[in-house]
Amino acid sequence: MTVYVRHDDLIKFSSEVLSRVGVPREHADIVADHLVLANLRGVDSHGVIRLPLYVNGILSGDINPNPRIKVISDGGSYVHIDGDNGVGQVVALRATELAIERARKYGVCVVGIKNLKHIGMLAYYTLRMVSNGMVGIVAANASPNIAPLGCKKPITGTNPLSIGFPRRYEPPIVLDMAMSVVARGKILVAAHKGEKIPEGWAMNKEGRMTTDPKEAIEGILLPFGGYKGFGLAVSIDVLCGIVLGGGYSLKMRRGFYSQGGVYIQAVNIGMFRPYEEYLDEIEEYVKEVKSTPTAEGFEVLLPGEPEYRTYLKRVKEGIPLDDETFKELKELSVKYGVELGVIQPSQ
Numbered sequence: 232m233t234v235y236v237r238h239d240d241l242i243k244f245s246s247e248v249l250s251r252v253g254v255p256r257e258h259a260d261i262v263a264d265h266l267v268l269a270n271l272r273g274v275d276s277h278g279v280i281r282l283p284l285y286v287n288g289i290l291s292g293d294i295n296p297n298p299r300i301k302v303i304s305d306g307g308s309y310v311h312i313d314g315d316n317g318v319g320q321v322v323a324l325r326a327t328e329l330a331i332e333r334a335r336k337y338g339v340c341v342v343g344i345k346n347l348k349h350i351g352m353l354a355y356y357t358l359r360m361v362s363n364g365m366v367g368i369v370a371a372n373a374s375p376n377i378a379p380l381g382c383k384k385p386i387t388g389t390n391p392l393s394i395g396f397p398r399r400y401e402p403p404i405v406l407d408m409a410m411s412v413v414a415r416g417k418i419l420v421a422a423h424k425g426e427k428i429p430e431g432w433a434m435n436k437e438g439r440m441t442t443d444p445k446e447a448i449e450g451i452l453l454p455f456g457g458y459k460g461f462g463l464a465v466s467i468d469v470l471c472g473i474v475l476g477g478g479y480s481l482k483m484r485r486g487f488y489s490q491g492g493v494y495i496q497a498v499n500i501g502m503f504r505p506y507e508e509y510l511d512e513i514e515e516y517v518k519e520v521k522s523t524p525t526a527e528g529f530e531v532l533l534p535g536e537p538e539y540r541t542y543l544k545r546v547k548e549g550i551p552l553d554d555e556t557f558k559e560l561k562e563l564s565v566k567y568g569v570e571l572g573v574i575q576p577s578q
Contacts, residue, residue: 234557235549240572242267244560245282247569252289253296258321265320269352270550273541274407276416277352279552280423281488283559285318285349288488294318294348300325308337311475314347319490323350323369324359330497331363338502342495343475349373349488354407354535356495357395361403364506366498367395372471372491374483377411377452379461383438385451387480388491389415390467395535397500398517399510405535410464411452418444418452423555470494549574 236244245263250256262285270278288294298317302310310329314322326342333340350356353369360367373388389409396404409415412432421428422444430440433447441447454460468491472479477492500509523531545551552560564571 232554233551235551235574236572237549237574238267238271238546241270241279241550244564244569244571245279248282248286248563248567249289249296251567251569252286254289254318255297258297258318261324262318262320265324265351265355267550268355271542271545272352272354272538273545274352274354274538276414276420278550279560280416280420280556281349281351283563284488286563288348289318294488298322298347308333308340310340310342312342312344314344317347319348319350319488319493320355322347323356323493323495326493326495327356327359327367327369327497330495331360331365334365334497334499338499340497343471343477344493344495345475345477345491347490347493349490350493352407353391353393354395354405354538357393357405357407358403360497361395361397361405363497364397364500366397366500367393368494368496368498369393370467370471370494372468372477372480374489374491375480376415377454377461377464378434379458380434380453381438382434382451383436385480387461387464387468388483389452390464390471390480392463392467396513397510399514402535402539404513404517404533405538407535407538408455410454410460410467412455412460413452415448415452418447420553420556422448424553425555 242263245266246259249259249262266279289296295316298315300315300322301313303313304311312326326344330340330342356369357367370392372390375385375387376389378386389411391409393407418428427442428444430442433441433450433452435441435446435450454464468479471477471492471494475492483489483491500506521531560571
């Protein structure tokens, strides 16, 4: 059975739970907002399903709930940051805001981060840059999860990439994708629901295809597009893990809150051309793309459009939670004395 929770109630719940395990309220609010926005956009693999994992990481000492973020080097248009093993969303948002501020002055700013934990849905950061009239680019590497077909050992992380472009009208164009066929968190969702996964998503530890999500979690994810996806995963691994010093995938411990390095770039469109002129042309572009002839029953959707539609629906009707996720959140509710409200779906 699926239960529904209002997004504002889920934000309050998540923030309160995090604050009770030592996360400062300001930081807890950031993480809660991030997790629930992922759910609102239909990216449930990076939503509140992660909350119990973050709580466990904090309690075990693997995640620093109150990091002292420090600047390693600062050249104006570039900044290198040490996240002090902190909650990833807090560190990455700080870096994003810095990139926006510097891009206003220099036109472009790159912020590289090392030594932090899982930063969640990358679109959270590109959307922040987009809302400030910037092109946003974010890439991150993580512990090894994927390898080409036939391998018995994972080589790189899912190593996601997000690129966002502002528009005059909603929704902005926002690409957010992992280099695997699907994000590992989606397999976790399938495991929670007791569902099989499609063949072609993952291999077991023997390098054989599997439809069992538990075997997939213990095994290896497949890259999208074969060697092309693997090539992109390797490139992001080198950029974030070696160039930024975040540690490449094979040197990292596998885990649901592990993170290597993070690359954040803001591009101030107004430095390259009049911003209103840009907005005119991108609306013309969207109109041309959306008017492409299609077969009956088909529609051209731009990156970020499906997530935006889901967002509008879930803001109105509530966020659906599967039985296992709801059970885990109820356990947190009882343990920390924080109420979790439930509503019925709209008819």
